[in-house]
Amino acid sequence: MNALTTKAVAGLGVAGALGTASAGAWYVSRPKDVKSKLISEGLTLVGSSSKAWRSVFLTHNGDSEFMSFAGVESGKSDKEAGSKVMSACEGVMKVSVDSEDYNASLDKARKYRTAPNFKTIEAKVLFSDREIAFEDRDWKNLFTIHKGDDAFIEKVKKANSDTSLTKDSTVDTVKDKVKKFCDDLKVQSPNSGGVADYEKYCLQTPSSARIFYENLGTRFVGESGWGSKFDSIKASDNAMFEDIKGTETLNASSPSDKGGSQLRAWCDKEVVKELSDSHQKTRDRCFN
Incomplete structure (x- = not known):
């Protein structure tokens, strides 16, 4: 099971092999509330993922019955509404079969607590637990x-x-x-x-260059690797000397320890920036 959906395919008996179950056995195994009823039907239920609940909202947004049930005001974004939808659905799942509200609650749970019939690409992608670009x-x-x-x-x-x-x-x-x-x-x-x-x-991007490149499997230059990194790129990266020099002039003849320390200082500042700020230079100079 995961946070997106929960699926339990439950049979109420194996009458084909064992014969008709006794009335007492049926009573023990019968659903006690809305949730157990849905599970007994083998339905796929929305799990605890916040993105999945945002997807549910996007699927039913504009349906006045749904908006009233979820307690969501018109104009709310999916991020604002998702938690309210989840809370409302969790409430009806607990309603007992003996309650006068059982049938109405079961109807709402079937509509809104089971995996939705997606209307848009956005809703489908969110339901798969991937965040979409928005910033x-x-x-x-x-x-x-x-x-x-x-x-x-x-x-x-x-x-x-x-x-x-x-x-x-x-x-x-x-x-x-x-x-x-x-x-x-x-x-x-x-x-x-x-x-x-x-x-x-169109999916959300990492908040910094370091996270982006490390997600791709590259490694930020280690504690003792800056001197060798400087030596390995100084012949091909002429712009580096001006970019990283700080208060001291650098060139291709600069010793590795001096160049390495200044390269590290430059990288420490650059890798926390957004990817678009210094994409190629940051990748080539700061990662192996």
């Missing part, structure tokens, strides 16, 4: 990451009717265009064929 940083980073992908560039150009966009465009001029491309995709039907593009180009 200014994300749009910049997504362009930085994918600008070498000709297919990505063409898709963003088409979404914005902008033939001037290229891989050499600046992130500040392109970020809103990447956002529009993703915003157009996320409201499409999950059967439209756009899910793969959304998952590839």
